[in-house]
Amino acid sequence: MPHTLTAAVRHEAEIRKSRFLALAAPIDAPEAAQAFLEASRDPQATHNCWAWRFGAHYRFHDDGEPGGTAGRPILQAIDSQGYDRVAVLVIRWFGGIKLGTGGLARAYGGTAAECLRVAERVELREECRVLCDCPYADMDRVQARLLAAGARIEQAEFDGRGVRWRLAVARADAAALRALYTDLTRGQGRFEAVTEPGSGSAPAD
Structure with a gap:
């Protein structure tokens, strides 16, 4: 049975001098995901990468990172932990050290996954x-x-x-x-x- 979040949650990590901040929130419609992302993104950050799932509907975005290294790993973090009706934004402030494609995928996916792991969840009922x-x-x-x-x-x-x-x-x-x-x-x-x-x-x- 899928789960969703009981409330918004955040998790921060520093990976090779880059700062990563994951923000996750429950959503009650696809439009709510976009509203959350617009309200939470930091225009001063290097990248604002995100993903959300609402039933069969989903979206993800790399925001300038190499394709497949940010948005998709965030979505995989949502799906692998059995979440639905959830949006996750991972904000990166570049610290001067390049991580490579594998490192980026691990950083974005891992920060999102840890954010969701520490969150309180509730079972979704049909x-x-x-x-x-x-x-x-x-x-x-x-x-x-x-x-x-x-x-x-x-x-x-x-x-x-x-x-x-x-x-x-x-x-x-x-x-x-x-x-x-x-x-x-x-x-x-x-x-x-x-x-x-x-x-x-x-x-x-």
């Missing part, structure tokens, strides 16, 4: 989305039970009859939550899966 509605009289009781069972409310809409929720639930728990919801609403509530478009793969830079 989720699905559900629409359900509930009369006001049952709302507080039903909401408390659903949250206790692991559902997450992403959206709530109110009208004259009650509330309509959009829930994120673990796919493995969906059937049990449907039974719980039917019981709590005495068969009167609606519990309907939302059909979402699938995701495709994205090529690397």
Whole structure:
């Protein structure tokens, strides 16, 4: 089962007089990866190399380092440790000693890998989305039970009859939550899966 980070993390290393700083963060969408990278890069540094993975989507970038010596090793560090929905930026300040292609790959990949090793992680669960509605009289009781069972409310809409929720639930728990919801609403509530478009793969830079 893949994991993601619980919070942003950093790790710094000095390798043959070059300073390397790895910054890693969890992401909830590919666009979040780009926002993190733009906010975290140092324009005064020699290189800002990065990689991210979000499910089947991924990108990596060498930022002027020889091809395959920076971005790809960072992505391999993410994948080899079983991470998903993670972005990693490794910033380098050149110290005057060239590392060679093998040395660069070890430096970028190793700094990223150590950053991810020291981080706190959490298991990613496969989720699905559900629409359900509930009369006001049952709302507080039903909401408390659903949250206790692991559902997450992403959206709530109110009208004259009650509330309509959009829930994120673990796919493995969906059937049990449907039974719980039917019981709590005495068969009167609606519990309907939302059909979402699938995701495709994205090529690397």
